[in-house]
Structures are given as C-alpha cells and as structure tokens.
Amino acid sequence: MYSIGKFSIMLNLNRKTLRFYDEIDLFKPAYVDETNQYRYYEESQIEAIREIIRLKNIGISLEQIKKIRNKMNNASLATVYQERLNEIEVALKQLTKQKELIISEQRQATGERVDENNWVVDKGDFIERGNVYYRDVNCEMEQLNSFLSAFYENAGGKTLHGGHLLKMSLADDTKDICEIFAYIGDHEKDENVRIQEKERCxxxxxxxxxQKGNGYKSLFDYAEKNSLRILNTYEKYNMNDGRMNLEIICSIA
Structure with missing residues (x-):
C-alpha cells in the first residue's frame, strides 16, 4: 500500500485534493488507520484516480464524474468526450485548451498505452556531504515559484553550486515541500547554513x-521490492541541451 504522501506525489496531486475526494465519496482510500486516521491506497486504485483526473481536466464537474463512474466503460467515455467537445465548440476561443485535452484522450482511448514501467534506477551517494544554504518552507508545489524567488533573494551574494534541491515531504499532515537548499563554499557562514551529511540513495x-508521477512510482516500488526504507525524498531540476529534466532522489536505509 502507498501512504497518502506517496500516492499524491506519484499522481502529482495535492493531498488536500485526495482528502476532499474522500470526504465527498468520489474516491476513497483502500484503508484508514483507526489510530491516527492516516489514509492508504492500493496500486489497483491508480487507474481509477487517473480517470477522474482526466475527466476533471476536460472540464467535467466532480458531481458529473460521480454520476458516470458507476457505469464507466469505453462506450460511455466516448459519449462523455463527444458531449463535452460539442460544448467546447460553442465557446471555442475560451475552451481551446480543454478541446485539445479531449481530442488527446479520445485518441488514447482507442490506442495502446505506453509502457510506463521501463525505468532505470541508479544507486549511489547522490546527496553529498557539504555546507548548504537552506530555507524551511513547508509549501505546496503550486506555491513553489514565490518561495524560490525568496530563496535566491535571501541568498544574496552567496555562491551556490549545482542549483537548488527540493526536500519533499511524504507525511500525511504536511505540505509537499519542506525545505529548499543548495551547496555553497566551505568558507561561507550564515544562520541558514548547515552541514548536509552524505546519504545513500x-x-x-x-x-x-x-513522467514525474511514474518516476516516483518506480522508486517506491523498487524500494519495496528490495526491502529498502525510504528516509528522505528530493527533487533536482536540471537544464540539458535547452530542455528541463528532473532527478528524483530517495535516500535509503
């Protein structure tokens, strides 16, 4: 089973959204721990929540999704897509983006899904020992840009090496990101400078x-298969030939 933290980050969903879907009986967790009320989800639920996300992304209301989920099949989905497409044609200028999403989903409904399990998992000391400049943030992913701006502004004239890393939170009762940090020179001192220890990852x-959600899933599944305990989770964004890529790093024990 996946905790709500792991499940939300695999699906790129806010934990508040999953809790809300539970409260309105749209999407329930597989298990709720009676001692602490933590929610847990099974792998078999992934496609169901993805279908909800797809329908929501094309503009279907949550109330409508609740009504059609009980009779969900390819024929009913095709009807839903076509009806929504007709609505979009009425207000084409305002709804162009949703129209493209529907067309994309219609193509996928009759085609083959791409195999999402062919991931290369690397092992190594990807979190190195050294001085880092850090800020505690406790923010949701959609708030990140403003926190990043403040991070670099507060860093002032410090020399940051290799870009920043995001320390993610998987706990049930916290927000997505708990810390932003970047490596700096050994000579730089500040109340927001600490020593980052080396971590096996x-x-x-x-x-x-x-690919972000599937990347997280591959790491969580790899750790479970190999009896590894995940300690911390990090994201590092890099520019490669003018394109952004993402390294997802989990320290392990």
Missing amino acids: IKVTCNQMS
Missing part, C-alpha cells in the same frame, strides 16, 4: 515533467 531521471 536511489535515483531516476525524468526527461519530461509528465
């Missing part, structure tokens, strides 16, 4: 941001 690289 597993890592995958996503060449497209749309």
Whole structure:
C-alpha cells in the first residue's frame, strides 16, 4: 500500500485534493488507520484516480464524474468526450485548451498505452556531504515559484553550486515541500547554513515533467521490492541541451 504522501506525489496531486475526494465519496482510500486516521491506497486504485483526473481536466464537474463512474466503460467515455467537445465548440476561443485535452484522450482511448514501467534506477551517494544554504518552507508545489524567488533573494551574494534541491515531504499532515537548499563554499557562514551529511540513495531521471508521477512510482516500488526504507525524498531540476529534466532522489536505509 502507498501512504497518502506517496500516492499524491506519484499522481502529482495535492493531498488536500485526495482528502476532499474522500470526504465527498468520489474516491476513497483502500484503508484508514483507526489510530491516527492516516489514509492508504492500493496500486489497483491508480487507474481509477487517473480517470477522474482526466475527466476533471476536460472540464467535467466532480458531481458529473460521480454520476458516470458507476457505469464507466469505453462506450460511455466516448459519449462523455463527444458531449463535452460539442460544448467546447460553442465557446471555442475560451475552451481551446480543454478541446485539445479531449481530442488527446479520445485518441488514447482507442490506442495502446505506453509502457510506463521501463525505468532505470541508479544507486549511489547522490546527496553529498557539504555546507548548504537552506530555507524551511513547508509549501505546496503550486506555491513553489514565490518561495524560490525568496530563496535566491535571501541568498544574496552567496555562491551556490549545482542549483537548488527540493526536500519533499511524504507525511500525511504536511505540505509537499519542506525545505529548499543548495551547496555553497566551505568558507561561507550564515544562520541558514548547515552541514548536509552524505546519504545513500536511489535515483531516476525524468526527461519530461509528465513522467514525474511514474518516476516516483518506480522508486517506491523498487524500494519495496528490495526491502529498502525510504528516509528522505528530493527533487533536482536540471537544464540539458535547452530542455528541463528532473532527478528524483530517495535516500535509503
């Protein structure tokens, strides 16, 4: 089973969204721990929540999704897509983006899904020992840009090496990101400078941001299969030949 933290980050969903879907009986967790009310989800639920996300992304209301989920099949999905496409044609200028999403989903409904399990998991000391400049943030992913701007502004004239890393949170009762940090020179001192210890890690690289959720899933599944305990989770964004890629790093024990 996956905790709500792991499940939300695999699906690129806010934890508040999953809790809300539970409250309105749209998408329930497989198990709720009676002692602490933590939610847990099974792998078999992934496609169901993805279908909800797809329908929501094309403009279907949550109330409508609840009504059609009970009779979900390829024929009913095709009808839903076509009806929404007709609505979009009425207000084409405002709804162009949703129209493209529907057309994309219609093509996928009759085609083959891409195999999402062919991931290379690397092992190594990807979190190195050294001085880092850090800021505690406790923010959601959609708030990241403003926190990053403040991070670099507060860093002032410090020399940051290798770009920043995001320390993610998988706990049930926290927000997505708990810390931003970057390595600096050994001579630089500040109240927001600490020593980062070396951590043994597993890592995958996503060449497209749309691969992020599957990248997390591959690491979580690899750790479980090999009896590894995940300690911390990090994201590092890099520019490669003018394109952004993402390294997802999990320290392990």
